[in-house]
Amino acid sequence: MGNYRTKLRGLGCPELDVNLTANKRPNERAPAKNIKKPRRAEINYLPPLPKGETKGSLESERVELLTEIQKRNNNVIIAEKMAKTFSIQRDEIVNQTPQISEVKDRWPALFEATQINEEFQRLTMVTLEPTFMAKLDQHTPKILSLMASRGGAAKPKIHLIQNMLLQEEASSIEKKREAAIRGLILYLGEKDDDLIKDELDVDDDSAEVIKIITTRSDPPRARVVIEGTSVLEDIDVPRACALLMGLIYALNLSYPKNLRNTFEVFQKIFLELDSLKASHKVMSLKSKLLI
Template sequence: MSQSAHLRVVLSDHTVQKLKLPCGIPGKVEELHSVVRDTFGISGDFCLHYKDADFGDDFFSLLSTTDIKDKDTIKVVYIQEPTVTLTLTESSFSSIIDGSLQPSHHACSSGSSHDTLPVSPGLMTESLAQRSKGWPLEFAIPRFSSSTEMLLQSGNENFSCSGTLFGSKELISLVPDILGRLAEVIYEYTAYPSSAQISQVSEALIKKHPCLKEPGSFNGCYGWIQRLKYKMNNFRSKLRGLGCPEIVVNSLKRKPAHEQAPAKNVKKPKKAEVNYLPPHPQGETSESLEKERVDLLREVTKRDNCQVVAEKMAKTFSLRRQEVIYDAPAIRDIMERWPALFDATQINEEFKRITIVSLESTFMAKLDHCTPKLMDVVSSRGGATGMRIRQIKDMLFQYNTIEVRREVAIRCLVVYLGEKQDDLFKEFSDTEEFEAGLDRQVMKIGIMGTPGSEHKMATIMVEGTKIVEGKDIPRCCALLMGIIYALNLSYPKELKFTFEVFQKLFLDLDGLKASARVMSLKNGIF
């Protein structure tokens, strides 16, 4: 049996409590999070920080419970999120219904400023209809109507006493209310839930209301899974009638003639996007936002104008997403219409608007956290793969800097996954060679500098165009993920496992579902 432990918990500036853990410190942060929430009755969302003695007892984000021990101090940091109300009315999507989805092609200057835009809090001025949270680790079953709740309470009591389940006749009056309420809550996270997500909802339903279990079902909720799938289809049909853009985009009349089939080229979130195709802000139309875009072209050329640029980029987010999703324009066309998008800071902001996850900070924190165990895992490889990994470590570990350690980890990861470094990185000896080979690069990170040297600057190249330049290699990997999300690009087939790790391990997006190769790596690291 595990030895008991005690933790000092800072709940606020004036409240400090002792947390008793009879079974010792839990093995996962999520389990400790649940214990803290239940013990102190915390209702809001929060994360945990721990006091690190190596850095003068400063607080750091708790990513693993191995970082704390008996009688250590942890701190509850509350996450304040705005309440999001999804009002599905015809007027909400009037700009979509009137056929104004196609952007106006005004003549515009491609002038741009490469000054770095600082991150400014409070600039997320998106529409209230945009989502502010991703799919939860644990789905919370909502309250149903009063009559339904009374029947469920009675049914749960009977189940506890005698194991009695609801019969088919008793369910008839309950099913419409249950499915309707669940569909509304699911839509708060996504309009296109995956099979795994629907299964998660169904399992949470019968866990909270065991009287709804189905006799004869292998998991007790197979029928609920099928009902929810049909309900979400019907729910999307209603939203399509209201002009909801992420549903309308897949209507047959919006598709070209050769793709007019319900399951052909469905445009929906495929990489855990939260705001894939949001509606315009209240009171805005495609025409009014196009004027904002033209104003933005002028603002981006001014010096010390980061605040205005950031606000206009946030305001025109829905228009930009419609152009990217509907038209899939070439990179050069997007750079001409939206030059501010290709600044490193705006790539971070756009990624956060789409996924609600901070790009670079999350990527680097997860990479740093995984690196020690990742290097242990990759070093276990033998044969030709092991030899290439040892060559990478021998070539790069002579410079013991954080950037080099991150680069080593990424390069070793690519090789460990059975993919080629040359498909992600392209070394150039000088500027002349770089410019001559730029047009042939579909999606790569170009590196200038002597191989094995400490000071190497990298450039992100997509469709023969320089996107971001003058950054270190790990940062370019993170920014490349931001560009893929911002422009709705697919992962290169030859690097599908590497980018899957970037997404699901380093950015923690849809991490519960992964390929066998990536899941094996994840189990070896965590």
């Protein structure tokens, strides 16, 4: 395998070149420091340049993309250019680790729902929203049942979720999905307001790392905030969770430590990515969901 990897490196495979000591920053030139590799079942973590293209030609495509995104009903051209520039976009995000605001300025199309789905499929070969929602719907009844069995400090929050389901028009699919997600977080021993927060409880001066902020409109809407930058707006909470997973993959972000079990469930149960290597807590939940 070592010889095989050497041959691939000689052919210019980006996933191997990126960890060469000579290609690291001066303060990171140690063999085991800052290793960049797929962590969550990404198939195209660092793809090579398309045949016949250079970084210069693809940069010209990126600049043209900034103009195309301003035009109406231009989804086909945007999708083509995003697919074409996928390699330099990944190189920039993985190697340079820019701030979210910088990525949004350079790659605004990456923050549109359609392109988040496309990007996720390029990275994992799995459809994002259809897979996430299908598995969420499949497991919702069991999640709500498990949630109801939870006691202790989570009990008051569970009562609030149960009351939400009893309210007028609460039987909508979006409400049931949101209740299942909130119940899942509580069942895993984490706090639902660490992920989903009411806009009235948000400090204007805070720079939320990863947060879904809900409004009290009718129907309630949500926006996704990463590093203090609003990246998605006017969507429901379940869809915000699915698209947030897509953005975490697209932006090569780590899961929040205080929600690592929740995001592991999103990845390994709802999206079925690397599902055989789950933690004990997630494997236990998976077993209970299948009973």
